[in-house]
Amino acid sequence: MRAIWTGAVSFGLVNVPVKLYGATEDHDTPGHQVHDKDNGRIRYKRVCEECGEVVEYANITKGYEYGDQTIVLTADDLSHIAAERDKVIDVLEFVPADAIDPLMYDKAYYLGPQKGADKAYNLLTATLARVERVALVKFAMRSKTRLAALRVLPKEGVLVAHTLRWPDEVRHATEVKVSEVEVSDKELNLAEMLVESMANEFNPDRYRDTYQEELRELLALKAEGAELPVVEESETEDVSDLLAALEASIKGKGK
Template structure:
């Protein structure tokens, strides 16, 4: 694994140097978009709506439009001046019982690895969390956003690894406005008893490895059957000059990924010292899913 960020956990007067790694990976099957008529790959151009020119990614700037229609440009230099962006600290704010965190708030998970010759401070914090059965609420800046997160310990074999789960801000959780649930429904005691018996008959310990992504397995079997049946074909490579102006979504995301890796010690991935009030979200277009090459089936 490659670390995505380096910093330290501030635990009282104790400073715990750490490296941060993504704890999960995507195994979804990726598809390319092709022209149904001739199987040609679909390419996209980044075109300026004013002058009509195809714009290279290096020439694209960030802008924010206010509610009254005013637009401002935000540069990398602007972002680098923000105190939150410059910080490299995961600050422990408080310790809480794990059951007080609604699972609906959990977002993404990251592993923390000791980043020093001695792992004593890391082990101290990990064992303290385990012994007190508490979760540390922390905040830091990662990928251009102040993160509220839960820091806990998870056992992997004989190792106790600290894991950070970023949390959604309260205003990022929707209100389930379902009027139908406001209506009174009478449940008979016999119905409740019978439902409880069904639950009891299906109760077991949770073993995630016992479950399989059946859709993925069946899709890979379908793909392999088409290959074995002679339906596969080789895609003709296009000249590099054409690809420069017509990168598809997967090519663009690959470049973005490379940019993040190249700047991981710069302004893109910095943690925070104080957690400011949640700022208004900027308008943004929904992200497009990237197309990628197929991966072998995993059970």
């Protein structure tokens, strides 16, 4: 893997030089927009609204709205921001992992040790594994300050940083309107029985992205010019009776 950022985890007076790697990747079959008339690829041009010229990437910089002005900041300008310049992942505190609402989780990154930092790196991973807490950290990357939860994968002994959304970036659940409707004890008991019948240990290897599998099969058939199979409409059962739906679900699981 190629490192996308280098810096150091600041753990008290201990610095752990690290490299940051993307921990996830997209497996979707790539697609793009085409003209339905001749399958020609649709391209988008970067046009300057001021002069109307098409602008190359090399001539594009970043501007920020400030009042009624557009202020352009170069890489040299941004180096005046301490976090951007120092490339430090500051450990703010250690918190229980379950204290962080999953709604706040964003992206995941692996942290590996830089050359000569193995002992300090192993000290941090061993400490996190022993205290059973995550390190709440803050750092700057790509012109943005990130809050993140730093944890260790015990089996691999590798640090993982989960960037977190800031509190004001998470919408309040009160915006979702839910009517208060009474649920009977019988309905609740049946629902619990259904949960128990479906309970299992989590194993992600059991699951497949069947949409992508069927999409690739469809692409292969179309490429060969083969006739596509007839799609039969699936019948939808009437689930207006909640009790009947729960009872039928439990019977179905018992087969």
